[in-house]
């Protein structure tokens with residue numbers, strides 16, 4: 660599927676994915692992709708356009724036609740949505756929109772295209788990276804943490820909102836959140852960032 664080496668990092672909200680994936684990419688000098696930001700960007704644009712998250716065809720059209728950039732900031736169709744995508748309205752709608760198989764197909768295609776264009780390797784974080792997007796990833800990591808710790812880390816989002824997203828993400832029909840059989844599962848509840856990165860680097864060195 661791709662010849663660019665990929666480290667896939669999946670897990671629920673607040674498990675440490677974004678921070679760890681970003682720092683790992685810096686350490687390896689590899690490119691980094693936050694796929695959650697892509698689903699959030701589609702959600703932000705759909706909400707701006709007054710489209711209901713349940714309107715699957717209209718949302719699919721937004722996703723299919725969107726130009727999304729995640730570096731240096733998050734934009735969709737040249738609109739900077741970096742701040743907007745963290746708003747409660749987006750937290751509330753994103754999991755419904757991400758459960759739409761047409762939206763997923765459009766995002767997965769972009770993620771694969773992006774990856775093969777990277778010069779060295781990529782660290783990609785999300786919910787379905789090891790299971791669906793890059794099943795041949797060099798290394799698959801699934802990060803977890805207790806619900807209490809995850810909501811403590813995500814001070815900007817209520818525990819109820821995180822729990823609701825987790826439920827929708829884990830129980831959807833298409834590409835649900837789950838650890839791939841080949842993933843290294845790391846519980847980050849009582850671990851600091853540096854030690855988790857060390858653990859991942861050790862696993863990579865063994866590949």
Ligand code: CDP
Nearest residue numbers: 672673694695696698754757785786787824
């Ligand atoms: O940062 P946090 O873990 O809270 O969420 P995110 O990575 O920004 O993802 C936001 C939402 O996008 C998730 O709750 C999922 O509904 C969806 N998502 C997905 O379905 N597949 C991905 N690969 C990444 C995110």
